[in-house]
Amino acid sequence: MKPSARPEGCVIVDAIGRGGLAIDIFTLDTGLLFPETIELWETLERRYGLTIRAVKPAQNVAEQAARYGRALWERLPDRCCELRKVEPLRRELSRLDAWISSIRREQTTDRASARTVERDTPFGLVKVNPLVHWTSEAVWERIRERGIPVNALHARGYPSIGCEPCTTRVAAGENPRAGRWRTFEKTECGLHARIAVVPKET
Numbered sequence: 342m343k344p345s346a347r348p349e350g351c352v353i354v355d356a357i358g359r360g361g362l363a364i365d366i367f368t369l370d371t372g373l374l375f376p377e378t379i380e381l382w383e384t385l386e387r388r389y390g391l392t393i394r395a396v397k398p399a400q401n402v403a404e405q406a407a408r409y410g411r412a413l414w415e416r417l418p419d420r421c422c423e424l425r426k427v428e429p430l431r432r433e434l435s436r437l438d439a440w441i442s443s444i445r446r447e448q449t450t451d452r453a454s455a456r457t458v459e460r461d462t463p464f465g466l467v468k469v470n471p472l473v474h475w476t477s478e479a480v481w482e483r484i485r486e487r488g489i490p491v492n493a494l495h496a497r498g499y500p501s502i503g504c505e506p507c508t509t510r511v512a513a514g515e516n517p518r519a520g521r522w523r524t525f526e527k528t529e530c531g532l533h534a535r536i537a538v539v540p541k542e543t
């Protein structure tokens with residue numbers, strides 16, 4: 342299971358924690374997370390008495406700067422995401438048979454065809470998306486109902502949160518993901534590239 346800084350990830354951690362499910366939970370620690378995201382990570386661990394493992398890139402931020410120049414995300418964000426997110430996730434998933442993600446169909450056009458259970462061809466395993474049909478309202482209703490901890494940045498105008506250098510506030514009426522890579526066409530980090538489907542689903 343790979344939760345994220347998103348409220349959806351917190352909903353899934355809540356379900357795992359409440360159910361006492363023996364599911365390995367990890368997060369991609371890019372070394373560029375907001376302090377509020379680290380705080381949420383620690384809060385979730387305390388609240389549910391579980392461990393969220395850190396999966397890190399091969400190079401820390403300073404080593405990446407020495408190799409590719411400073412602030413690679415300002416010039417080549419796809420390359421930066423590949424190094425700091427996709428490659429570490431690929432390495433982690435290579436030893437697993439299935440993983441759970443918190444994506445929802447309405448988040449992006451690329452995710453609009455996501456299924457509850459899919460074959461994740463790029464990473465070579467089964468991918469389970471339990472919240473794929475959930476609306477944003479349903480997610481927030483669950484959070485309020487159960488008092489699930491979420492990232493403090495949501496209340497400050499950040500509906501979608503990634504690495505600090507690539508995440509900005511979103512204005513009223515903007516797409517919730519408009520604050521991600523704002524100066525680029527980029528909309529995805531590459532973790533949820535579209536994939537082949539296993540079961541038929543209506």
Ligand code: SF4
Binds near residue numbers: 371417423504505530
């Ligand atoms: S979100 Fe930005 S800083 Fe984070 S890995 Fe991608 S390009 Fe790099």
